[in-house]
Amino acid sequence: MSVLSLRLKGPLPGRIDASPLLPQRLAGLNLREIAALPLRFGRGHVAAGELFDLSGSPGDTVELEGDGRLDFVGAGLDGGTIRVAGPVGHRAATGMSGGFLMVEGSTGLAAGAAMRGGVLTVGGDAGDGLGGALPGERAGMTGGRILVQGSCGDRVGERMRRGLIAVGGDAGAYAALHMNAGSLLIGGRPGATTGHGMRNGTILFRGEIDPLPGFADCGLNQLPFLSLLDRHLSGLDGVPPACRGLTGRARRWLGDRGFGGRGELLACP
Amino acid sequence: MSDAYTLLRGGRVCDPAGPAAGGDLQAPRRDLYLKDGRIAAPPPDDARIDAVIELDGRVVMAGAIDIHSHIGGGKVNLARLLLPEEHRQHGSAPDGLRRSGSGLFTPSSFVTGYRYAEMGYTAAFEPAMLPSNARHTHLELGDVPIIDKGCYAVLGNDDFLLERLAAGATQSEVNDYVAWILHATQAVGVKVVNPGGISAFKFNQRRLELDEAHPHYGITPRRILTTLATALSDLGVPHPLHVHCNNLGIPGNESVTRDTIAALDGLPAHLTHLQFHSYGTEGDRRFSSAAAEIAEAVNRSPNISVDVGQIVFGQTITASADIMSQFRNSGLASPRKWVCTDIECDGGCGLVPFRYRDKAFVNALQWAIGLELFLLIEDPWRVYLTTDHPNGGPFTSYPHLIRLLMDRSFRNEQLARINPAVAAHSRLGSIEREYTLEEIAIMTRAGPARVLGLRDRGHLRPGAVADVVVYDDLPDREAMFAAPAWVFKNGRPVARNGRLTPNGEGTGWGDTIVVRPEFDPAIERRLKPWFEDHQTVRLGNFRIADGEILDRGRGGLSIVPTLTASDPCF
Numbered sequence: 001m002s003v004l005s006l007r008l009k010g011p012l013p014g015r016i017d018a019s020p021l022l023p024q025r026l027a028g029l030n031l032r033e034i035a036a037l038p039l040r041f042g043r044g045h046v047a048a049g050e051l052f053d054l055s056g057s058p059g060d061t062v063e064l065e066g067d068g069r070l071d072f073v074g075a076g077l078d079g080g081t082i083r084v085a086g087p088v089g090h091r092a093a094t095g096m097s098g099g100f101l102m103v104e105g106s107t108g109l110a111a112g113a114a115m116r117g118g119v120l121t122v123g124g125d126a127g128d129g130l131g132g133a134l135p136g137e138r139a140g141m142t143g144g145r146i147l148v149q150g151s152c153g154d155r156v157g158e159r160m161r162r163g164l165i166a167v168g169g170d171a172g173a174y175a176a177l178h179m180n181a182g183s184l185l186i187g188g189r190p191g192a193t194t195g196h197g198m199r200n201g202t203i204l205f206r207g208e209i210d211p212l213p214g215f216a217d218c219g220l221n222q223l224p225f226l227s228l229l230d231r232h233l234s235g236l237d238g239v240p241p242a243c244r245g246l247t248g249r250a251r252r253w254l255g256d257r258g259f260g261g262r263g264e265l266l267a268c269p
Numbered sequence: 270m271s272d273a274y275t276l277l278r279g280g281r282v283c284d285p286a287g288p289a290a291g292g293d294l295q296a297p298r299r300d301l302y303l304k305d306g307r308i309a310a311p312p313p314d315d316a317r318i319d320a321v322i323e324l325d326g327r328v329v330m331a332g333a334i335d336i337h338s339h340i341g342g343g344k345v346n347l348a349r350l351l352l353p354e355e356h357r358q359h360g361s362a363p364d365g366l367r368r369s370g371s372g373l374f375t376p377s378s379f380v381t382g383y384r385y386a387e388m389g390y391t392a393a394f395e396p397a398m399l400p401s402n403a404r405h406t407h408l409e410l411g412d413v414p415i416i417d418k419g420c421y422a423v424l425g426n427d428d429f430l431l432e433r434l435a436a437g438a439t440q441s442e443v444n445d446y447v448a449w450i451l452h453a454t455q456a457v458g459v460k461v462v463n464p465g466g467i468s469a470f471k472f473n474q475r476r477l478e479l480d481e482a483h484p485h486y487g488i489t490p491r492r493i494l495t496t497l498a499t500a501l502s503d504l505g506v507p508h509p510l511h512v513h514c515n516n517l518g519i520p521g522n523e524s525v526t527r528d529t530i531a532a533l534d535g536l537p538a539h540l541t542h543l544q545f546h547s548y549g550t551e552g553d554r555r556f557s558s559a560a561a562e563i564a565e566a567v568n569r570s571p572n573i574s575v576d577v578g579q580i581v582f583g584q585t586i587t588a589s590a591d592i593m594s595q596f597r598n599s600g601l602a603s604p605r606k607w608v609c610t611d612i613e614c615d616g617g618c619g620l621v622p623f624r625y626r627d628k629a630f631v632n633a634l635q636w637a638i639g640l641e642l643f644l645l646i647e648d649p650w651r652v653y654l655t656t657d658h659p660n661g662g663p664f665t666s667y668p669h670l671i672r673l674l675m676d677r678s679f680r681n682e683q684l685a686r687i688n689p690a691v692a693a694h695s696r697l698g699s700i701e702r703e704y705t706l707e708e709i710a711i712m713t714r715a716g717p718a719r720v721l722g723l724r725d726r727g728h729l730r731p732g733a734v735a736d737v738v739v740y741d742d743l744p745d746r747e748a749m750f751a752a753p754a755w756v757f758k759n760g761r762p763v764a765r766n767g768r769l770t771p772n773g774e775g776t777g778w779g780d781t782i783v784v785r786p787e788f789d790p791a792i793e794r795r796l797k798p799w800f801e802d803h804q805t806v807r808l809g810n811f812r813i814a815d816g817e818i819l820d821r822g823r824g825g826l827s828i829v830p831t832l833t834a835s836d837p838c839f
């Protein structure tokens with residue numbers, strides 16, 4: 001297995017578009033060609049080699065030293081692995097359709113937005129719009145998996161159609177806004193107006209919740225599906241511990257009735 | 270000011286509005302002299318010639334003029350907001366001189382100017398400026414570089430006019446109001462959209478015939494139409510009433526279109542995006558082409574000019590003040606999202622994204638109907654090339670349309686590719702006409718200039734603005750018109766081989782073209798309380814000052830002279 005590693009030479013001059021740094025795109029290039037690769041920077045471009053020291057050999061894995069001003073890391077990724085030591089900026093893994101993006105630190109806005117497949121793991125916190133929809137799009141995430149150890153911002157899983165998002169910490173407001181299908185697991189405390197406009201899909205919480213009035217209380221249930229889900233999660237790497245240990249017992253609400261929705265909120269002890 | 274000339278030597282000048290036989294390409298090559306941004310008469314022998322450009326028999330025309338293109342204002346901006354994905358997909362990078370931008374069918378302001386200029390267009394007219402949106406529209410057009418621009422103020426569904434008409438206002442009061450609006454909104458014409466229908470929609474009417482009374486005001490579209498057309502004629506505004514007929518897009522609407530022509534009874538008028546108003550109800554699908562009947566009516570009515578609103582297959586967005594038709598079509602939205610809204614009780618606004626599909630019978634027939642209109646209307650001076658950008662498709666498809674008009678075998682190849690039922694239902698395949706270069710020059714330059722009253726544009730006589738386009742005479746007319754060899758705006762070379770020039774000359778700003786007929790300012794006594802009671806701004810703030818357009822020298826104003834009794838009427 002060949003690994004290409006990019007180490008920051010110093011502080012970045014500003015926000016950089018790192019979307020060209022995809023393993024499959026770099027695999028056909030040599031180090032010199034990669035160093036000459038133009039990365040969008042403000043109104044112009046800067047060569048990758050001016051920002052990064054390159055080593056190793058291009059192949060199916062890219063190791064990147066992270067920075068909160070590196071945007072679009074792994075955007076459009078469709079195979080291979082990117083490992084990031086440190087944080088990334090906005091729009092990481094946007095439109096990703098395969099492969100792995102593993103961020104040790106935190107992510108900025110809209111990480112995993114419009115994701116179609118693959119796996120995004122975040123060691124720190126995620127910003128607003130995690131696994132959400134790009135502006136104007138009718139669908140958000142349509143596949144893949146997002147696993148966050150820390151907390152996330154507002155509108156996680158907006159307009160989600162398919163896939164799994166698990167957040168170990170707290171979630172911001174409007175989680176699963178207009179969700180159509182898929183699963184969102186929140187290990188910590190949910191924010192305000194969770195599930196607003198939800199049509200279908202599942203949001204799972206730990207502990208007590210106080211849903212919006214548009215959700216109908218269906219009482220305490222024993223749901224065999226939850227044990228199956230827990231077993232599925234146990235086979236995956238990077239699932240936050242707060243999302244594990246589901247026994248099958250859950251209090252269930254259906255909604256958002258104001259939108260004719262039949263999505264479910266599950267509060268699991 | 271400089272006393273030096275630029276000489277464009279040895280071009281074949283195609284200038285139908287020029288000196289006698291100016292459109293004849295067989296005529297000897299003619300040298301063109303440019304000086305101080307104007308076409309100059311041949312100078313004396315000792316004149317200083319700064320630059321000589323050898324044209325080697327290339328085809329030379331005046332800058333092209335788009336008479337109807339939605340490029341700025343509230344509606345276009347809402348369209349951009351509705352489809353951010355368009356702007357994500359179509360980026361346009363800055364190049365050091367030119368600004369960045371985005372978009373294909375709702376391009377951002379800067380990109381709009383660049384794309385037009387690259388194609389040899391040097392003026393475009395925003396046809397649907399609601400008076401309450403006028404400031405926004407001019408601000409946005411102020412950011413459209415290179416080309417000249419102008420706006421038509423939309424009237425005919427505004428409550429002030431409808432209420433005054435219902436109360437029995439005289440024609441001269443309406444004339445004063447129309448003139449006041451032209452001044453206050455810095456417009457060059459007036460457009461009426463679905464006369465009375467947009468207002469009727471707000472009273473739950475979903476269709477309005479020409480002689481059907483408005484549910485609240487009790488007046489008919491016919492009355493609104495003829496009153497406004499008369500007003501512009503009385504005021505001597507060169508561009509006659511710009512009419513978007515009733516019942517756009519409804520099968521069978523050809524009758525209301527023909528009735529509209531008849532109702533105008535000799536009054537000059539411009540019927541816009543005629544393709545959308547030329548539908549019959551014959552055949553199994555109750556949808557058929559009435560292009561022949563409509564073209565016949567236009568041919569018989571020398572008072573009428575039209576633009577076609579040709580559709581082009583692919584994704585676009587329809588943007589119209591005609592909220593009645595847009596609401597009706599909202600179910601066809603692709604992607605499935607749309608907006609319909611009132612704008613300050615002045616009118617309406619509907620945005621429905623649309624994908625024209627060549628395999629869909631209705632879309633394919635619309636395509637054929639547009640081309641039939643182009644080919645069956647005999648006088649190129651009265652039919653102009655438009656897609657009703659972006660409603661039928663983006664303005665960047667004009668070169669493709671020109672090839673369809675000039676090249677019958679290409680046209681029939683395209684016809685063979687679309688839904689086969691269309692070839693059976695349309696006479697398009699049997700029409701032999703091919704536009705000549707001279708006819709193209711008329712429909713894209715001389716004709717629009719004449720119907721807009723632009724006396725120093727659309728031709729290459731001495732004194733004209735030096736908007737000059739030089740084409741390689743290629744057999745592929747699409748390639749020829751997509752990438753002109755040279756484009757000059759105000760005498761500056763702004764584009765070369767379809768790309769903006771890589772120096773500071775490929776930038777700059779065009780004029781805003783306006784018209785200012787005389788009127789009795791006493792109308793303000795009636796308008797002032799109306800603004801106080803019903804509008805969101807006061808009358809004094811509503812009016813747009815020249816300085817706002819001039820913007821400390823960045824913009825320019827060009828005033829179209831009004832017609833007097835001695836001018837040859839359109």
Ligand SMILES: [Zn+2]
Pocket residue numbers: 337339396397541542657660
């Ligand atoms: Zn239009």
